[in-house]
Amino acid sequence: MTEQSTGLAQELHPLVRRVLAPNPSAFTYSGTQTYLVGRGEVAVIDPGPDLGPHVEAILAATAGERIVAMLCTHTHRDHSPATRALKAATGAPIIGCAPLALEDDGPRADAAFDVDYVPDRILTDGERFTGDGWTIEAVATPGHTSNHLCFALPQANALFTGDHVMGWSTTVISPPDGDMADYMDSLDKLMARDDAVYYPAHGEPVENPQRFVRGLAGHRRQREGQILRLLREEDRAIPAMVARMYVGVDPRLHGAAGRSVLAHLIDLEQRGVVARAGDQWRLAA
């Protein structure tokens, strides 16, 4: 795949273009990729962060065309805030994931939530939205967030995977909204599909996606096994586990890694395998 620069639309398929937002970071890789689906009548998937140059790039790429809908995979701040500026500019409705109704918005290791997200229509699992020459179908994939949707484009045999499956790294599962058991179920759900390519919000397209997803599920099972081995040695707190499990990983990501370890521990606790006392975790008797 050719090198990507911000501000310019790049065609990946006759029905699919992407525009890279200028928000690179340890969490977003090269930045959020906004996808434009269709020609003439265009749907914008994950409009991205509310950055003027990015919104202008989307409008420039679709000059002479009509944006008929915006669809968000989830409401992290690197995905949905540009819906406001685009709606003001085009009047297009926001159609996609539900807003988060989260009572406890406790510590967040990855991008914060966009609390101002207001969809015009919420798509539930299997619901479709059709434009000229294309159909987008919602595939509910909770785990990274509780409101996460992937979007299938049958005309390209493609799936837009948001942050559920990324092209550069495993996703962060941050409780309480992130849920490891849901995430694993959502990986199973994708393995049962026959998509030919994934277009993630971060990183390059994923060819051979079923094998890729099998690898992700195996990676999580390995992490779970590591946690159980560490707790077999002695009771431990999460930072001590992260130090042993993420050797060589960018220390800026250790906070996020700790959230994913917590997600594993909560899943194991719910299955009766581990228990906690204060910040110490141990194997259940």
Ligand SMILES: [Zn+2]
């Ligand atoms: Zn996210």
